[in-house]
Amino acid sequence: GAGVSQSPRYKVAKRGQDVALRCDPISGHVSLFWYQQALGQGPEFLTYFQNEAQLDKSGLPSDRFFAERPEGSVSTLKIQRTQQEDSAVYLCASSLRGQRGSGNTIYFGEGSWLTVV
Amino acid sequence: GNSVTQMEGPVTLSEEAFLTINCTYTATGYPSLFWYVQYPGEGLQLLLKATKADDKGSNKGFEATYRKETTSFHLEKGSVQVSDSAVYFCALETTSGSRLTFGEGTQLTVNP
Numbered sequence: 357g358a359g360v361s362q363s364p365r366y367k368v369a370k371r372g373q374d375v376a377l378r379c380d381p382i383s384g385h386v387s388l389f390w391y392q393q394a395l396g397q398g399p400e401f402l403t404y405f406q407n408e409a410q411l412d413k414s415g416l417p418s419d420r421f422f423a424e425r426p427e428g429s430v431s432t433l434k435i436q437r438t439q440q441e442d443s444a445v446y447l448c449a450s451s452l453r454g455q456r457g458s459g460n461t462i463y464f465g466e467g468s469w470l471t472v473v
Numbered sequence: 474g475n476s477v478t479q480m481e482g483p484v485t486l487s488e489e490a491f492l493t494i495n496c497t498y499t500a501t502g503y504p505s506l507f508w509y510v511q512y513p514g515e516g517l518q519l520l521l522k523a524t525k526a527d528d529k530g531s532n533k534g535f536e537a538t539y540r541k542e543t544t545s546f547h548l549e550k551g552s553v554q555v556s557d558s559a560v561y562f563c564a565l566e567t568t569s570g571s572r573l574t575f576g577e578g579t580q581l582t583v584n585p
Contacts, residue, residue, distance in 0.1 A: 360516070389572070398477075398562050398575030399517070412572065447517065462573065464509075464517040 358382070360465035362448050368471045369438045377433045377468045381450030389462065390423055390433050391447040399447055405431060438472045445469050475500045477563050479576035486553055486583050494548040494579045496537075496563035504565040506530075506539050506546040507573065511560045520548075520561070553583045 361380040369375050381388050387406055391399035392415075401415040407428035416423070420438075425431040435442055445467040452461075480495040498504065508520040508530070521530030526541035535550045546563060563576040 391573075396578075398564075398577045399573070401572035401574070404572060415572070449517075461519055461522075463519075466514075466516040 360448055360450055360463050362446075362465040362468050364468060365466065366469045366471075368473060371439060371472055372437050373472075374434065374436045375438055375470060377435075377446050377448075377470070379431045379433070379448030379465060381429065381431070381448070382452075382463055383429075385450035385452050385463075387451040387453070387462075388425055388431050389449040389451075390431070391449065392417075393445040393447055393467070395444070402433070402446075435470075438470075440472050443470055443472045475504070475565060475567060475574045477565055477574055477576035479561075479563050479579050482578070483580035483582060486581070488555055488583055488585050489552045490583075492548070492550040492553045492557075492581070494561055494563075494581070496546045496548065496576060498544050498546065498563075498565050500544075500565055500567055500574075502567050504567045506537070507564040507566070508535070508537055508546070508548050509562040509564060509575075511562065511578070513559070517562065553581075555583045555585050557581060558583050 363378045389404050390402040393399040403423045404412040405425040420436045422434045447467045449462045449464045476499045478497050505524045507522045509517045510520045511517050521532040523530040523539035529538045537546050537548045560578045560580050562578045564573045566573050
């Protein structure tokens, strides 16, 4: 597709369940980002990939959160043993070039809405 | 650390009114500054950007000028439309970082 695609769009998980969220970036985009957006808040950075390399995972809130991008294209964000505080929209974004700080345009997907009950 | 502060919302205006949404930032180095818009049920979209001091970003009638002396990037539009109703996010990216830092967002509602 032409844009960043995320699935599932909506997920309801029982507390303690593991979830996996998928992101298909724009074809050929080197950089891929995951953000977490709580209700009524701005997105918060989780992690960043350049191709298959995870260059920054400092925003992951706990060791229950894990992200991968094994072939440098599709990425999966996995949350183990979900807690209610994990309820949020998880946004994936991609950009064409790998160099940061150049005012690169970052394209966002529509997000995966996770509700933990 | 880096941070972005937006004016508190929500903001409600009548069609054709003048819009200002304030944004100030704290950052190390020389950040690039952005405004993103999130329409209901849609993902974040880049509205405009400015990469250095005194640059003016503009798009769809919206403008924002990068003011280093006041560390601000206020969003303005001379005449809003109902279709501009959305949440607006100010954000920055530092030259040494790999992430965007967002403000909390400002909900704009434009009534006919």
